[in-house]
Amino acid sequence: MNFKKITNYFKYSKEQSKAVLLLFGIIITSQMIYFFVDFDSQEENDPEEQQWLSLQHGIDSLKIQKDSLAYKVYPYNPNFISDYKGYKLGMSIAEIDRLHDFRNKNKYVNSAAEFQSVTKVSDSLLQTMSSNFKFPDWVTNKKSTTKYVNYTTKAFAKKEKVQSDINSATQEDLIKVYGVGAAFSERILKYKATLGSFVSMDQIEDVWGLSPEAVQGVKDNFKIGTTTNLNKLDINNASLKEISRFPYFNYKQATSIITYRSMNGDFVNIEDLIKIKGFPVDKAKIIALYLDFD
Structure with missing residues (x-):
């Protein structure tokens, strides 16, 4: 090997030597800057990037929290279960x-048993779901009432221990009762005229303004006698105005009756009317005697 020839490559002029030294200086300086200067600090201090990182952290926390939450069921009316809610509750597509x-037939389920009869859900699923069923108060109240019995006017009469027929009583007869003066006696007679005849002594309680003592006094001194001239309401043909004038119905109840009749057809008996929201169920036995279903 010719070393002499090789060494010729490493012979530099004065200017070339300065250039080489400068190059080495730049390289060494660059390496020192790379190792000793923290370039990430500027990026971490970037306000915009910090804001995005904070937002991403919040999103990740919400995702973790959402995944850890169980599906909580609150009390609900089973008549209004949506597809999604039914799925979350464990119902099949066919059951939903x-x-x-x-419901599309404008019908409602009013009990857990009726819900199972309609949907065909299993007993185990019904037991889980029914613990959160919440039906309207009027449905619950209706269920708590005793089954309607079609009493006759004689049944009312047997319960009363009385002396005179209230339907033939005059104002002078009524005034004799303690607590019933001229004004109240006239009010009782006007109320009787609206109905045609009383069918129960309990109707005296519906006369506005009478004290409990006066009501009891009338009950003790009178009875139900003849009830031949009842002013009956043709419930299947009466207008809104006629129904709202009926002593036991207000305008709102009359509107509900008209709506129900138009959607479901004629009423067959008093039990059809009991299904209407707001119907005075506690007076159904009396009201039935003043209605004509033919």
């Missing part, structure tokens, strides 16, 4: 469709 088909 049966409920929706039933």
Whole structure:
């Protein structure tokens, strides 16, 4: 090997030597800057990037929290179960469709047993779901009442221990009762004229203004006698105005009756009327005697 020839490559002029030294200086300086200067600090201090990192951290926390939450069921009316809610509750598509088909006929389920009859859900699923069923108060109240019995006017009369027929009583007869003066006696007679005849002594309680003592006094001194001229309401043909004038119905109840009749057809008996929201169920036995269903 010719070393002499090789060494010729490492012979520099004065200017070349300065250039080489300068190059080495730049390289060494660059390396020192790379190792000793923290370039990430500027990026971490970037306000915009910090804001995005903070937002991303919040999103990640919400995702973790959402995944850890269980589906909580609050009390609900089973008549209004949506597809999604039914799915979350464990119902099959067929069971949900049966409920929706039933509701599309403008019908309502009013008990857990009726819900199962319509949807065909299993006993185990019904037991889980029914603990959160919440039906309207009027449905609950209706269920708590005793089954309607079609009493006759004689049944009312047997319960009363009385002396005179209230339907033939005059103002002078009524005034003799303690607590019933001229004004109240006239009010009782006007109320009787609206009905045609009383069918129960309990109707005296509906006369506005009478004290409990006066009501009891009338009950003790009178009885139900003749009830031949009842002013009956043709419930299947009466207008809104006629129904709202009936002593036991207000305008709102009359509107509900007209709406129900137009959607479901004629009423067959008093039990059809009991289904209407707001119907005075506690007076159903008396009201039935003043209605004509033919």
